[in-house]
Amino acid sequence: MYERGLRGTSLEDILRAADAGKSQMYHYFSSKDDLAAAVLEHQLTQVLGQQQRFRLETWSGLRAWFDVLIEGQKAREFRGCPVGSLAVEMSATSEELRASVAEAFLHWQSTLEQAFEKMRSRGRIETDDTPAELAQTTLAAIQGGYLLSTAEQDLQPMVRSLKLVYTHLRSLIPRALP
Amino acid sequence: MYERGLRGTSLEDILRAADAGKSQMYHYFSSKDDLAAAVLEHQLTQVLGQQQRFRLETWSGLRAWFDVLIEGQKAREFRGCPVGSLAVEMSATSEELRASVAEAFLHWQSTLEQAFEKMRSRGRIETDDTPAELAQTTLAAIQGGYLLSTAEQDLQPMVRSLKLVYTHLRSLIPRALP
DNA sequence: GCTCAAATGTACCACCCGGTCCAATATAGC
DNA sequence: GCTATATTGGACCGGGTGGTACATTTGAGC
Numbered sequence: 001m002y003e004r005g006l007r008g009t010s011l012e013d014i015l016r017a018a019d020a021g022k023s024q025m026y027h028y029f030s031s032k033d034d035l036a037a038a039v040l041e042h043q044l045t046q047v048l049g050q051q052q053r054f055r056l057e058t059w060s061g062l063r064a065w066f067d068v069l070i071e072g073q074k075a076r077e078f079r080g081c082p083v084g085s086l087a088v089e090m091s092a093t094s095e096e097l098r099a100s101v102a103e104a105f106l107h108w109q110s111t112l113e114q115a116f117e118k119m120r121s122r123g124r125i126e127t128d129d130t131p132a133e134l135a136q137t138t139l140a141a142i143q144g145g146y147l148l149s150t151a152e153q154d155l156q157p158m159v160r161s162l163k164l165v166y167t168h169l170r171s172l173i174p175r176a177l178p
Numbered sequence: 179m180y181e182r183g184l185r186g187t188s189l190e191d192i193l194r195a196a197d198a199g200k201s202q203m204y205h206y207f208s209s210k211d212d213l214a215a216a217v218l219e220h221q222l223t224q225v226l227g228q229q230q231r232f233r234l235e236t237w238s239g240l241r242a243w244f245d246v247l248i249e250g251q252k253a254r255e256f257r258g259c260p261v262g263s264l265a266v267e268m269s270a271t272s273e274e275l276r277a278s279v280a281e282a283f284l285h286w287q288s289t290l291e292q293a294f295e296k297m298r299s300r301g302r303i304e305t306d307d308t309p310a311e312l313a314q315t316t317l318a319a320i321q322g323g324y325l326l327s328t329a330e331q332d333l334q335p336m337v338r339s340l341k342l343v344y345t346h347l348r349s350l351i352p353r354a355l356p
Numbered sequence: 357g358c359t360c361a362a363a364t365g366t367a368c369c370a371c372c373c374g375g376t377c378c379a380a381t382a383t384a385g386c
Numbered sequence: 387g388c389t390a391t392a393t394t395g396g397a398c399c400g401g402g403t404g405g406t407a408c409a410t411t412t413g414a415g416c
Binding site: 003005008079085091092102105106133137141143148151152156160165168 | 181182183185186257258262263265266267269270271276279280283284311314315317318319320321322323325326328329330331334335338339342343345346
Binding site: 198199201 | 392393394396
């Protein structure tokens with residue numbers, strides 16, 4: 001589904017790859033959409049699992065994570081964000097799936113929010129924006145970078161998007177008190 | 179296709195809406211993918227047509243255009259970017275279609291590039307980044323904003339993404355000479 | 357070892373999909 | 387008005403789709 005899209009992947013494709021029968025599939029999932037929601041959740045878990053290995057509340061950790069995102073996009077041959085690439089098609093398929101996508105993004109945002117909140121409480125950044133807002137902006141930059149990078153088969157859009165948001169965050173570093 | 183996605187829209191859906199027969203479709207287009215490429219081109223034309231009404235090389239024009247993008251997303255009930263929403267599914271469908279998407283984005287970027295080049299040549303901005311790079315960053319921000327906005331059914335991601343890139347561009351205004 | 361529910365295999369289905377084919381019709385050029 | 391070509395109508399098709407029905411096997415608990 002990640003590689004070929006939701007509708008580009010038939011149940012038989014999946015079952016063949018999983019060496020399973022249809023009964024198993026319908027025993028555990030109520031429909032293809034239901035399975036798709038589970039796939040989305042799985043993808044999010046993978047992404048957050050990798051992300052957790054970085055101390056995003058530090059500048060070096062944040063930067064390292066960004067670098068890994070970029071390297072991952074290259075390693076996965078420009079196939080896009082494991083979560084975001086499913087988002088557009090799912091959002092258009094049904095209201096339920098769209099809600100699942102929203103939930104996934106909001107969950108992702110909340111993990112970023114925690115990092116920014118740590119930064120804020122430790123005085124590393126100072127801004128009128130809430131940590132939640134910073135998280136949303138950051139995730140949007142990530143997704144935009146992925147989208148263009150995948151279409152153009154070029155890492156540069158990701159590099160630039162992430163650099164933009166990184167620079168912005170750095171600009172929030174409080175000036176040393178006089 | 180814009181509303182329900184490429185594979186979520188059958189030929190019969192299209193032909194019914196157009197009150198046309200299959201023969202007509204296959205007389206003018208060689209396949210559904212071929213039609214899809216034409217749809218993408220059409221969408222890009224629409225977007226660029228609207229964009230052309232703004233003088234993006236001015237700060238007020240740029241800002242006004244961003245505002246219109248945001249209002250448009252609301253007016254179209256959070257269905258996403260007319261171009262970008264087709265991008266992910268098309269990129270995954272076939273290499274040809276992916277190339278069409280890339281072409282569309284690059285065309286879009288080139289129009290932005292012209293605006294930034296004007297800004298640069300007139301001394302309104304000063305940066306190591308080329309106008310083309312600024313254009314790519316801007317388009318990525320737009321797409322990221324759309325993506326999250328559509329999934330979350332909330333304008334804020336777009337507002338924040340565009341604000342981020344706008345602020346960045348403003349930061350490139352040269353300091354007055356001493 | 358028996359029971360019963362959970363799990364799995366298999367066959368099947370109605371429907372829809374993109375695409376083809378060929379006949380019918382309009383239209384432009386003379 | 388005749389012809390040649392562009393355009394359109396409509397029937398048809400093979401294959402693939404998600405989903406269902408039901409029989410069978412597995413395995414946990416007693």
